[in-house]
Amino acid sequence: MKLKINGTEHELDVDTRTSLLDACRDHLGLTGSKKGCDHGQCGACTMLVNGRRINSCLTLAVMHEGDEITTIEGLGDPGNLHPMQEAFLHHDGFQCGYCTPGQIVSAVGMLGEVSDGWPSHATADVKDGASLSQGEIRERMSGNLCRCSAYPNIVDAIETASA
Numbered sequence: 001m002k003l004k005i006n007g008t009e010h011e012l013d014v015d016t017r018t019s020l021l022d023a024c025r026d027h028l029g030l031t032g033s034k035k036g037c038d039h040g041q042c043g044a045c046t047m048l049v050n051g052r053r054i055n056s057c058l059t060l061a062v063m064h065e066g067d068e069i070t071t072i073e074g075l076g077d078p079g080n081l082h083p084m085q086e087a088f089l090h091h092d093g094f095q096c097g098y099c100t101p102g103q104i105v106s107a108v109g110m111l112g113e114v115s116d117g118w119p120s121h122a123t124a125d126v127k128d129g130a131s132l133s134q135g136e137i138r139e140r141m142s143g144n145l146c147r148c149s150a151y152p153n154i155v156d157a158i159e160t161a162s163a
């Protein structure tokens, strides 16, 4: 199968029962997306598929031929962070960091749901900011769990990035 991830086309020869998460982590070396529960409950594996958030542990890789897939590795890089990555750093939006890739990708996808101009890559321009209350952010991010309970800083980071 062929998968287009972070703008690069990859050819894979994997079992058709392989999840998108396992295809990325175990076969392509893209280990930024984490496996927390493997049951669609924690959000640590969140990726964007055609700009929409998805729990990549719950979907088969073979179903995504032709889709544009974005993982945390595709949002920015150390010298050119995505605005959401910058905001998480600024607000200490993490403790152990395990959920952080999923939180950031989910936050980017969530803002894309409420604002067409929100970028899925650090080099894109922000055209329209989304202004969400902390309650709206909590509700829209409820699929991403943080066992350290860094929620106040996570919400602050997303609020700052979305303003």
Ligand code: FES
Binding pocket: 034, 035, 036, 037, 038, 039, 040, 041, 042, 043, 044, 045, 046, 055, 056, 057, 058
């Ligand atoms: Fe996919 Fe938890 S690992 S939702």
